[in-house]
Amino acid sequence: MTATKEVIYAGGGSLSALPQETFILNVGPQHPAAHGVLRILMEMDGEWITSAEPIVGYIHRMHEKMGENRTYAKFLPNTSRIDYLAAMHYTHAFVGVVERAAKIEVPLRAEYIRVIVAELQRISSHLVGWGAWIMDLGGLTPILYAFDDREKILDLFEHICGARLTYCYHRFGGVCNDVDDFFLQGTRDFVPYMRKRLKMYRDLVTDNIIVRKRLEGIGIMDAEMCRRYGATGPVLRGAGVPYDVRRAEPYSIYAQFDFEIPHYPQGDSMARYLVRMDEMEQSLRIIEQALDQIPAGPVMGKVPRVLRLPAGDYCYAVEAGRGRFMIRLVSDGKDTAYRLKLRTPCLSNLSPFAEACRGMILPDALAMLGSLDLVIPDIDR
């Protein structure tokens, strides 16, 4: 850039003597690459971004207020509607924090079911993120494959809880329905099927030269940037930090499963891509182990009819599809929460964007925005 500015023009003046004008580019709030109502106010110097400010809140619904003015059981369906692509994880976190506060014992079979559905959910969530992201990059076919595979997971979920997106499958003390042979056999068949598909995805997209050129070495978010902004999930693991809530704060029965935490040190968009692809493989490993070990027994523990949590504050975190989801619940002993804080991963993952995209060209910045795999209701709550 500086070299071109020193070019002496035929007219006699140099480029640096000309007025250097920037212009404002408004991306969104309705833009296909934002996957929701996200607005980014960019200041451009020609093709280059000099500053970018994400503006959020267009679909803010004040879930935290709803958490304060209704009972715990009545708030349960809300948790499926924060990150609608990872509903199982969010409901798991909410029942987790209530069970931690009320000291409710969960039967072992229910814990296994929770792990199986959580890992299936992670695969379906990554599939949507993957397909939609590749669509941003101009490849329209992969999302059709991704939705085809996701359909199999949604059919399994529909069989156990009747819903295909906002499941609300968990209950305090267990899950609402036991799983039957249809679900268990269907999940067992899904594992080798998905492995074959993942191999096909690798051949189709991962090794594709255009994808490589668009993602490699672009959109660097290093480990230190992730730490300063609190970015977690595939974004952090793509910066080489093997941090996963399933290992760091083992919840449910994750401690007894053998799985790896995929991480890549490059910190570029490609690293975040590879982390997600490897995570699907690891989720299949966990599902396989859980299917082998799942015991018989009840799926609901003993839960008081009217749930009043002892006064105090409680935290519970899970590894959701997009990173660390944490709930801080403050109780004053009544049957509703005094304060319910939802710490969502997408908000923290988007906040370094302004710093990370400075000096990039616009198409690269949008490819990087896709690599964050944002779900806007998760930011706005």
Added chain:
Amino acid sequence: MKPSLEQLTQEFTQLIGPAAGPAPAAPAPSAVQVVDFAARGVNLDVTVAPDQVVAAAQLLDRHGFSLDTITGVDWLAQGQMEVVYDYMHFTVNLRIAVRTRVPRDQAAVPTISTVFPGANWHERETHDFFGIFFTGHPKMSPPFLLPEDADFHPLKKDYKP
């Protein structure tokens, strides 16, 4: 060098100790509490004075902690606003909550966005919901999540829609 719970407990006790007031008041015994993670979800619960939140953030920044989130709690009966800072560590399994209380009618604490840039959005959100002002914050208005003309703070306990 990885921080340990004992070391952090000691450093926080030192941090809180001398600044407890003009009179040499001893720090409250409950100001630095080691708590059971399985029951509460944090390892260390620290209560600091409002002017110590930046020092607490710097202390944890030195040890490689990351900011998890910031939130408020409105204690209407006591006439106080509480600000809770949650910290996490990516390689050491430690979760720390730092909390402070300010009078409800003049709720203001210094910003920690100078230490953790990620605090910027969390503080704006807390300002939206509770009206707590973060002194020195680069951008307290317009509202972050609420409508752009919102002049209310919906999580205040005396908020009437």
